[in-house]
Amino acid sequence: MLGRLNHVAIATKDAVKAAKIYGTAFGVQISEAVALPEHGVTTVFATLPNTKIEFIEPLGEGSPIAKFLERNADGGIHHVCYEVVDIIASRDTLVKEGARVLGDGVPKIGAHGKPVLFLHPKDFSGALVEIEQA
Amino acid sequence: MLGRLNHVAIATKDAVKAAKIYGTAFGVQISEAVALPEHGVTTVFATLPNTKIEFIEPLGEGSPIAKFLERNADGGIHHVCYEVVDIIASRDTLVKEGARVLGDGVPKIGAHGKPVLFLHPKDFSGALVEIEQA
Known part of the structure; x- marks a missing residue:
């Protein structure tokens, strides 16, 4: 059974800048930028009442979002993340389907x-x- | 102040087919398809605990999502929809920013x-x- 939409990820060349208008125009709480070298991204979160928007910016060589930003120079909605109770059971059901x-x-x-x-x-x-x- | 993420819209050539795996593999409740001729789309909703995924399929001539599907033949995440308390006040703040x-x-x-x-x-x-x- 699918749980919550954990976040929508928006890829951008500048995560801090991308999140800024959510703070200034929408009054949303914006996190500090957090570098995640092992994932090749820097993240900034905008917290909404029911979910989060995750801004992701390439970090280091071979970032997993580098190609997406080559194709989408302005950035774009990169992925959605759903929570599941049991990731192995969900994986097996998905593959079966x-x-x-x-x-x-x-x-x-x-x-x-x-x-x-x-x-x-x-x-x-x-x-x-x-x-x-989850 | 920004409210809830009302929905994530996914554009597709076949909304019923797109939603199907959310039902079969994720156990999510899927709505009937609803034609909205005045918006040029047919919609199917998948209801998650905290938000909705809206599958949108072109309907009729000049659908607003036709060009998106020309560029993205497999479909893709088309837009996010946020709730606001006062749309005029939000618009004016956005323009100011x-x-x-x-x-x-x-x-x-x-x-x-x-x-x-x-x-x-x-x-x-x-x-x-x-x-x-909202």
């Missing part, structure tokens, strides 16, 4: 310290989907 | 029967943003 899991199918520890998997955009209407153990 | 409102700046009645405005993606890191009167 014909969805492809990216990488080797073994959950990695994500940016929030919890196991995550990414699913193939072609199986989700072109949307990159992350599932995160 | 340098954000551009699409169209003539006068709220239209959106797919949920409430006043909405769309904001220029270039001012929101490439993300098309809809604001909806």
Whole structure:
């Protein structure tokens, strides 16, 4: 069973700048920038009443979002992240239903310290989907 | 002050098919397809505990999502919709902070029967943003 939408991730060349208008025009609480070298991104969060917007900026060589920003110079909505109660059971159900899991199918520890998997955009209407153990 | 993330909209050539895996693999409640000829889309909703995913499919000639689907044949995340308490006050603050409102700046009645405005993606890191009167 699918849980909450944990966050919407927006890729950008400057996460602090991207989040700024959410603070100034929308009055949203904006986090400090946090560098996550092991994930190749710097993140800034905007906290909404029911979910978060995560601004991600490339960090270091070979950032996983570098190619996306080559194709989308202004940035863009990069992925959605859904919470699941049991990531292994969810993965197995997804595969049974014909969805492809990216990488080797073994959950990695994500940016929030919890196991995550990414699913193939072609199986989700072109949307990159992350599932995160709740 | 920004309210809830009302929905994430995913554009697709087949909204019923796109939503299907959310039902089968994630156990999410999927709505019937609803044709909204005045908006040029057919919509299907997947209801999550804290927000909704709205699948939108072109309907009729000159659908506002036709060009997006020409550029993104597999579909993709089309926009995010945030709730605001007072859409006129929010619009005026956004304009003051340098954000551009699409169209003539006068709220239209959106797919949920409430006043909405769309904001220029270039001012929101490439993300098309809809604001909806809560």
